[in-house]
Amino acid sequence: MSALGGMHDVVAVLPHRADDMARLDIVSERGEPIVTVIGKYNHGKSRLLNELIGTSVFSVADRRETVKLAGSVHGGVRWLDAPGLDADVGTEDDRYALHAAWLHADIRLFVHAAKEGELDAKELALLAELHADGARSRRQTLFVLSQVDQLADDAELQKVRDAISAQCPDVALHAVSSTRYRKGVDEGKTLMLERSGMPSLRAEIDTALARVPEARAHEAAMLSGDMRDELARLLATLKQSLADSCALQRRQRMAFDEGLLRIIDKVSGDIESMLNALGVDHASVPDGARDAYAITAGKLERAHIQNAYSRACIEIDSFLAGQGVIGLPSEQQTVARALNNVMVVVMGVSVKFRKDLNRMFGTQAGRENMRREFTHYYERSADRQALAALIADSARAIEASEKAARVLDETA
Structure with a gap:
């Protein structure tokens, strides 16, 4: 094929070679x-x-x-x-x-x-x-x-x-x-x-x-060879970069999964110990009108449960912050800035009853739900999105470079 036929494919990858591709088209044609x-x-x-x-x-x-x-x-x-x-x-x-x-x-x-x-x-x-x-x-x-x-x-x-x-x-x-x-x-x-x-x-x-025909043949081989060599070096760099980025992506995910599992197991164990230490379930007994301004056993237990829940959330949130999981993706954000937080969306704001704590931390389904939801927002975090975009860009650059290399092979 004419070098010009695939000129745009090569120049898209090697823009500084635009004149070389134009010259290659001239010397490749008879x-x-x-x-x-x-x-x-x-x-x-x-x-x-x-x-x-x-x-x-x-x-x-x-x-x-x-x-x-x-x-x-x-x-x-x-x-x-x-x-x-x-x-x-x-x-x-x-x-x-x-x-x-x-x-x-x-x-x-x-x-x-x-x-x-x-x-x-x-x-x-x-x-x-x-x-x-x-x-x-x-x-x-x-x-x-x-x-x-x-x-x-x-x-x-x-x-x-x-x-x-x-x-x-x-x-x-x-x-x-x-x-x-x-x-x-x-x-x-x-x-x-x-x-x-x-x-x-x-x-x-x-x-x-x-001497022109022989010189043109030499020049065509030289130009296409130089550009093929440059593309080969570029491809090697791109493929190494892609491999490194994918390896980093896997390492980060593995570290996140392991860390998240540890912190959920840890706070779940703390919650379980706290619940096992409680006696009569006073929190489930509703307060009456005469208890509005009194300190009751139910109020004390509900406050105790809320404090335990808050400590668990703080520990999880500290781990997530270290992984860059804080704010919600832009499409989920609301005008209420206080609500644009992953912990609020996944965990809620308040828990005051044993059954709710047990449902969230004391069952496999509850712990799996937390792991799944936090992992979702981890993958939507800015750093992970940037890394995913870099990987996608590298893959596209490799595809474009391989296409350009095929163009040059066809002109040889």
């Missing part, structure tokens, strides 16, 4: 080789292209003409003219030019006007980056020293050559004059044609074009 001319504004790039392809396709003027990437197919080759570097103070043209150099280019013609002398810092940096990329991707960069006819003589040309060679010792210079070439063509002057340097440059370009 389209025309692409020659891109780059260089500073008014260095003769457009005219050079016109003479190379033998027709005036690209606009030529003293003022800025090329403001976006312009292209034309001739002789089975796509020729691209990029805006001049530094032509736009807002750097919009620079962005187009660099985009052309890095994305739309099998062969780069780096053009520098001879009249400017040595390269400036920006040109040097770009040229170094292009050659470093060429060593890695096998894309080719040819240095074109343009407009040599504007120099006084060959001695001045040699000075410029020497200055640039001192800056870039390993770069071969192709000195050309589009003006001489056009005059040689129009006037049929063979010597003028040769002195223009254009036939030699064109021969060099043809040699470079012959």
Whole structure:
């Protein structure tokens, strides 16, 4: 399949690889080789292209003409003219030019006007980056020293050559004059044609074009291989993170289950001991009207039972708070803040009779109900929800990364 067909799947996982995926689509398709001319504004790039392809396709003027990437197919080759570097103070043209150099280019013609002398810092940096990329991707960069006819003589040309060679010792210079070439063509002057340097440059370009299929195959393998390796590392990290999160989730749940069981057993034992120590069930005897302001055995026992219940709730609540189980989930909360508490919802507020204490703490069903309800709210707590979300996100990221890896395997 086309790399572009699955581009979004890969870029969704590796967003910083968007340009690499776009380039992979270009080199994976069997389209025309692409020659891109780059260089500073008014260095003769457009005219050079016109003479190379033998027709005036690209606009030529003293003022800025090329403001976006312009292209034309001739002789089975796509020729691209990029805006001049530094032509736009807002750097919009620079962005187009660099985009052309890095994305739309099998062969780069780096053009520098001879009249400017040595390269400036920006040109040097770009040229170094292009050659470093060429060593890695096998894309080719040819240095074109343009407009040599504007120099006084060959001695001045040699000075410029020497200055640039001192800056870039390993770069071969192709000195050309589009003006001489056009005059040689129009006037049929063979010597003028040769002195223009254009036939030699064109021969060099043809040699470079012959290497493009092999270079593209190498670049496609390199790009897809690099991204597959990155995805493999990412997948390993994601899977380890998922495994760690799941292990943490299990450990936390095990610790909670064990701790909750211990605290319920403990307070249930305390309640049972307290109930067994009581004699006559005074609490179940209702108070009469004459007992409204009196201290009765029933009132004392009910207060005793309520205190025991409160102590049990405090112990359970202390354990739950340590586990992050305090407030209710947002959808269960009410305007009464005091009621937005797990203990209140599960246990209630008040217990004053033996039968209620025994039902809650003295039976297996009661203890199991507490365990089930508290576990429910534990899983709905903020920390557990965040961990569950992290696990779900990791699982989705793994799925997306595996899909991206399949896309790259299909482009290989």
